[in-house]
Amino acid sequence: MTTSTIVASALWVVALWRLPSIRHSHKQRALALTMVSLATAMTFEVPQVRDVVNTLAGEEVRLPPLLKHLLGVISAAYLLDFVIAVVRPKGLARRTRLIAIGMTLPLMLTFYGLANWTSSGPIRIGEGRAALFPVLYMAVFTIYIGLAMIVATTLFLGGVRLSRTVLGKAGLGLLGLGTLLGSLYAIQRVTFVVIHLSTGTSYPDLENSLSTLLKQAAVLSIAFGLCLPPLSVAVDYARSWDTLRRLKPLWRELTGAVPYVVLKTAVRRWRIPFRLERCVIEIEDASLALREYVSLEMYEKAQDFARREGAPDEDVDAAAEAAWLRSAVQCAPAHQPLKGVEYPPLGVTDRDRASELAWLLKVAKAYRSAAVVEFCESGQSSAQQHVEWNSNYGR
Template identity: 65%
Template sequence: MTTPTIIACALWLVTLWRLPSIRHSHKQRSLALTLAALAAAMTLEVPGIKAAINDHVGITGVPPLLKHLLGVTSAAYLLDFVIAVVRPQGLARRTRITAIGTTLPLMLAFYALANWLPGGAVRVGEGKRAIYPVLYMAVFTLYIGVAMIVATWLFLGGVRHSRTTLGKAGLVLLGLGTMLGSLYALQRIGFVAVQLSTGAENRELEDLLSTNLKQLAILSIALGVCLPPLSVAVEYVASWNTLRRLQPLWRQLTEAAPYVVLSASIAKRRIPFRLERCVIEIEDAGLALREYVSEELYERARSFAQRSDVSGTEIDVVAEASWLSVAAQTAPTGVQLKGVTYPPLGVTGRGRASEIAWLRAVSRAYSSSPVVAEFSRQEDPSANVLAASSERPSRRGN
């Protein structure tokens, strides 16, 4: 199997993967059409398909023409995509429409007028119409070069705004692909300029550079396109794993305070939304259960954790899991403490990532820490209530 065949197959797979998203938004539609145009262009480089087209139409220059038209079309859609992502307010829309609306007809006109020499649709012709292949090449490479330079600037400029590592990597790969596309256009211009000025040709070197730059650019763009959706999948799996780890804590706390559970149902597949709701209900349950214990019990839990050789970084986690466990045991009595300072909630004042990490640690300690289990056994809820009633009143910490 030849390299063009492998690349064409890979591009068609990516295209089919992204095709369902074509109806979601303007940027997704532009991306899907970019991939489809690239896949079709690379298909025209497959030897068997190229030969079949030449045999069918009887003109050897048709596959290169179609390939170049598709290349310009894919560049236009890719530029449209990156603008939708990085500059949603738009960028030179009328200029871009005018450019593509001028480039495609000019390429067709210059191709039809050219007197081609053997070797494809980018060679200088001969006789009175020798200028038209040059004009054809100039229009093609000028559009590709400018579009790829602008796309490179936008892709690389948008890296710092991406939220995820995979998203940043995807934009870098897309920027690298468009940069290679710019180099592809520049080297084509360079070889034609040398041929026009000196008459010298080096077709082997030109073909080698053109093929490698083009294939590397397409592969880089295809990989860059795959990474942002992969980032979404990674986030989805991470949310599912976090939800799974928080559910034991959620189950214990909401059994003790069932009134904090929201009544609206959520589809099981909506993992991020279910995780958000789980976190909210755990926090609400914690606020409700604080009213069954005092800060003094929390301090006893910290002291117990320290005496039990819990590591310094885990003391606060084990202490919170301990008082939550005691509060969950006390809640069925219905006797809330009045006039006491309530334990602090460790989740308060944290950023999103820190909040999730804290709740996961508390859930793990609540479910599996022998220190939490032992402290809960030692703290008799009924004795707690009696002891708290004799405490000196202080500020209410709700």
């Protein structure tokens, strides 16, 4: 199996993976079409495919190079659309980009058709009749690819610092590397042309090897880079699922005591992030309702108990909250809320999203711990205090 076959196969795997997202949004559509264009372009470098196309179109036409270059330009245009949608959502020079692609494709077709061909393909620059047209063809192709890759590199690398996830940063970095290699591909093509025109010397083998290396490295880097942001979404989805799984036991306990806090609207099981959001809201609402069944004094006793049990300082408050929640769950079905007392604080107050989830996971873990269960059964919890408060202050 040749390198070109491996590269094309890898690109088609990614392209087919991304193709279903083509209808979701402009950004996803640009991403999917970038991969399909790249995969199709690199397919024309597979020897078997190239031979079949040459047989059908005729050896003298040499259609594969034209199709490959046209698709390369189209993929560069879609890639530019994608990075602008990611980094510059308000847009960037849309009219200029449309004019550029609208001029590049017809000019390439025109110059390719006017070029003088031999049985071995397009003639070398500066040789034979109509030698100017191959120069113009490659100039139009190289200028568009070079400028598109330079702009994309700037945007991708500039967007690395804006990404909030490690995989997102890595994906943008790989995309920036791929477009940088694409820029180097265009620069080396121009360099070899200048050397040939100025000195009459050409290095076809070196030019072909270097072009192939840079081109394949660029498209693979872009393909892998395009895979990482979606994988970042998958990782976030898996993390949300795991967090939801770990919070569910606490949710069941709390909402079982105050079921009226549960929202009635059903949510599909696969909507994990939304279900997690709802789970957190309902836990917080249940905690707010249950805190009226315990006093601040009990919460402080729970803190002292947690310290005596050897809980780390950063876990004492979470253990104390778990203790008063468990106590409130025990007495809520049979008693009325306490009156005339100060209630314990809620640990989720004034936290950002990540800190809020981390706190609730600590509370959920402590809720099931032997120390919290022992505290609630030791007579220090609000279950007994509730009776004392009611006898003193009335219901």
